[in-house]
Amino acid sequence: MKIESSHEVKQINTVGPTRKSVLKYKPSMTPVSSKQYADDVSLLMVLLDTNPLFWSSTAAPLSFSKFLSQVISFLNSILLLNQLNQVMVIATGLNSCDYVYDSSSGPTNQRVEILLQKLQDFVVKDEELNKDDSVDGIGSSLLSGSLSMALCYIQRVFRSGSLHPQPRILCMHGSQDGPGQYVAIMNSIFSAQRSMVPIDSCVIGSQHSAFLQQASYITGGVYLKPQQLDGLFQYLTTVFGTDLHSRSFLQLPKPVGVDFRASCFCHKNTIDMGYICSVCLSIFCKHHKKCSTCGSAFGQPQTSVSTSNQKRKAP
């Protein structure tokens, strides 16, 4: 064995220049199995807005049953595209959220029945959780809760094994934004951005949703408010049906103008100008002695500009 190895060493020396050329030609090994599947295997999380106050009001441009039939056809088409595609539906209610449908479990020929049954159970349960005091107007559904649930499921998928599909979140929303959920929604958006999960938004209601505009802008998703809702299926397959890999080659709707206004942490009002804690960047509408999030103490408010100028002039 020893003799053999020294012979091999000699061999390498004589083909010295060749070795360099071989190494130049094939520099490094490309890993064969990458973390994610190549191609277009995707995991689609759909967050459905089931706020009964929105769907029964005049702001809803189409009935819930028509909406649901278009969405179910869209889900079927996603599952048709690839054997390994997965779809997960989370219902966003007024007081709670729940996982309603998982395509990786259950028989494939009874999808619709299972989905409808679970949706029915969820809506009944959600209504029971309604507190006695009535909500003015439409009220806002619990978007922050469903976003968090979607992100938790995606994290579980990331840790599940060596190969996993590319996840993305599609938000089908109609209700107004609840300023009280601002903090939680922004947290979910930033964690989605860090995990590189795009959040697409499809807004059904009459007004634009500032939260979803920000979400799609920050995470690199698509925001769309379809004009003609009879053709919702066509909008869904054309814009939201593309997998992440192909999106780099396609022209998708760009954000027109994003409303970046924040809401203050103390009263949950939307404000344009306010005070910010320099430690944790929480936003307040009026001056506080102490930051409520991180507990750092603030100094006296700067009352006049001239006094500060005088201070600077002194060496």
Add this chain to the structure above:
Amino acid sequence: MPQVRIIAKNFMDMVASLPAMKLDKLYENAFICEAILRSLPPLAKKYVLQLLYIDVPVTASSLQEWVLADGASKHRVAVDRLIQLRVFTEFVDRKKETTYLLNPMFQMNLREHIIHGGVLPREPMAATITVRLPSLEDLDIYAAQQWECFLLHLINSAEAEVTTKSISPSMMKVFQRGLLSQRDKEGSRLTESGFQFLLMDTNAQLWYIIREYISNSEDRGVDSADLISFLLELSFHVTGEAYNVNTLNDIQRTTVKDLADLGLIKLQQGRKESWFIPTKLATNLSISLSDASSRKQGYVVVETNFRLYAYSTSKLHCEILRLFARVEYQLPNLIVGSITKENLYKAFSNGITADQIVSFLQQNAHPRVAERVPSIPENVTDQIRLWESDLNRVEMTPAHFFDDFPSREVFDAACDFAREYSSLLWEDSKKMRLIVKTEIYGHMKDFLSHQK
């Protein structure tokens, strides 16, 4: 050394090459439409879905507007594929504008599928009748065993257990056609393609065998379109569920028997009924040949001292490793070997390339080392490639040698003539000798005779 490669052609390429009438008839089956949709490139899938509910022809320019400049080539590839499979029909109207229309049969089937979800033509049998249904792991083990046995039988190895007697010798001959060569004295030997076949991954091997099976079907009197539609339908069944054999027609029954020998299907007999259970090999039929689909467990660890440890007990793996490595010990759960120059030279002379060996080792890397980048040490891969280039150091070109020129002018004229045809390989002006490629030997002779 001639490098022959088996091109593991996609099943869909074969479908695309069917004549137009047969292809249109194939599209009447909803499952084929689904399988073909799944095999398209991603951009093509999107176009099909977009046009699913549009009944009027769509201009090519409006389809192109969707794509950014980077994606123009992918767009072209996608559209060509759709036209080749006759999913898109292209019309050029008087204004020289091309428009596309989706195949109406295809469209209708997909619309039905989207609205109702896929419904199989046959239901799984009730659990009361099917007793002793094997678990999924047992089914996988069974499939792997059958497939291995079949492969061993195919390469006529002495270790093959003869349990695959039911595949008729003529069928085996068909499969062996491209892979073995018959020699009168020595018995059959593996050809170059045979070696490359062994090193491909299971999905590619499966496709090769199925393709041979289908192209042979015409000779046996079975319509290839029917066979293709049955195979594609099979891939939509649920792994592990039992389906009644009575729901199959005669041709399908013989097909099922053949497939059982290959390990795609397990046949079981109850008291009155008999049923078949598709294994994972069968349900993976509709996934196209991409790296993502082969997810089986690797078993090979390669160390920097060129030693090879394969955690496997299968004889097939041992045979494959023997192709390019020296197997030293075989333990109850481990095969120990080392990659040596002699074995690699033998492999190269059999027609295997270094790339195939390296990709085989990479694809079958043990999970413990698969996560590492690179999964095989670089010195091993570089050395394999160097040893391969050792055998390629000498390049041979057929040539002719010219000597004994009467004068310098003739010699120079001959040199220039050869240079014009870029066939001059070597010249020696002192001794007036010349070597030119064989292709222009005739012209050279004429030229020189004119010179005289």
